[in-house]
Amino acid sequence: MRVRALVAGVMLSVLLAGCGGGGDSGGSRTEGGGDGDSTETSPFTGEGTGTGPVLAVKVDNAPQARPQVGLGDADIVYAEQVEAGLSRFLVIFSGTLPDEVGPVRSARQSDLELLRQFGTPALAYSGVQSALQPELDDARLIQLTPGTAPEAYERLTDREAPHNLFGRPKELLAAAPDASDAAGIGFRFGDAPASGGRDTSEETVSFPAASFGFSWSAADGHWKVSLDGEGTDLTPATVVIQHVSITQSEFHDSSGAFTPFTRTTGEGTALVLRDGKAYEGRWSRPDADSGTDFTTPDGEPLRFATGQVWVLLTEG
Numbered sequence: 001m002r003v004r005a006l007v008a009g010v011m012l013s014v015l016l017a018g019c020g021g022g023g024d025s026g027g028s029r030t031e032g033g034g035d036g037d038s039t040e041t042s043p044f045t046g047e048g049t050g051t052g053p054v055l056a057v058k059v060d061n062a063p064q065a066r067p068q069v070g071l072g073d074a075d076i077v078y079a080e081q082v083e084a085g086l087s088r089f090l091v092i093f094s095g096t097l098p099d100e101v102g103p104v105r106s107a108r109q110s111d112l113e114l115l116r117q118f119g120t121p122a123l124a125y126s127g128v129q130s131a132l133q134p135e136l137d138d139a140r141l142i143q144l145t146p147g148t149a150p151e152a153y154e155r156l157t158d159r160e161a162p163h164n165l166f167g168r169p170k171e172l173l174a175a176a177p178d179a180s181d182a183a184g185i186g187f188r189f190g191d192a193p194a195s196g197g198r199d200t201s202e203e204t205v206s207f208p209a210a211s212f213g214f215s216w217s218a219a220d221g222h223w224k225v226s227l228d229g230e231g232t233d234l235t236p237a238t239v240v241i242q243h244v245s246i247t248q249s250e251f252h253d254s255s256g257a258f259t260p261f262t263r264t265t266g267e268g269t270a271l272v273l274r275d276g277k278a279y280e281g282r283w284s285r286p287d288a289d290s291g292t293d294f295t296t297p298d299g300e301p302l303r304f305a306t307g308q309v310w311v312l313l314t315e316g
Helices: 008-016 109-118 133-138 169-174
Strands: 055-060 076-081 087-093 122-124 142-144 153-155 165-167 197-199 202-207 210-217 222-227 238-252 258-263 266-274 277-285 293-295 309-315
Touching: 055 109, 055 169, 076 109, 076 202, 076 258, 087 109, 109 133, 109 258, 122 169, 165 169, 202 238, 202 309
Parallel strands: 055 122, 076 309, 122 142, 238 309
Antiparallel strands: 055 087, 076 087, 153 165, 197 277, 202 210, 210 222, 238 258, 238 266, 266 277, 277 293
């Protein structure tokens, strides 16, 4: 949802948080019943949906997993490359929660570095290969698997395993009472840059064995998402195409395919889609404990439109 007016005290807090001025644009989302304070502005979306504890969920993106459930209520959707050039989502919730999310799948090494900027988040995932388990045990996060929080998961009978495991976010967070509340990770919301954007109605991002399409809907004020050419009902306000380093990790799946490692620290180029325009930019994250700053090529803040944010971590 979009917030056009706030009381003076909240306006001050928004400005201090670097959320910028008017001209915000974003798609609406369904309220999912989160416990955050609805008068607070989310540092993840710029909306007045509150700042509850952070829940990250690893979600399947294989064709057999579609349509996914619960992604429309997420604050942030990260798309990551996995084995054989396929993709999975790391989905971030805080304040607004759907009744159910999934299909839930296994975690990867790349998730650990990416999640450090969220403090001590809860991470819901189906499992992990044994060689990676010690790294998860050492990571600053709360592990929520069907083994540690069985009451928060169910397997649906109308889908085939392993694409049928779904989690219930409220129950997942109930099992993680010490999860960190949402705090700034570098995102800033407000007016788009005064210049430098090119008009665009269609953008496509390709992984080796997956593709993501984004079509601008001026009437609705958001991007419409397609997955491998298949339309969805997902409608982010901002899409960030973040060019990162992707290398081969030491881990591999049961077929011997090595797992890619996506590095989200350092710096690089990005393309930010908002309001029917594409803006060239740069990203910087000096270390895993820091958030990610997005700027124009001139070093000015590159603000996002208010609403759900998609970040596609693509090699570049």
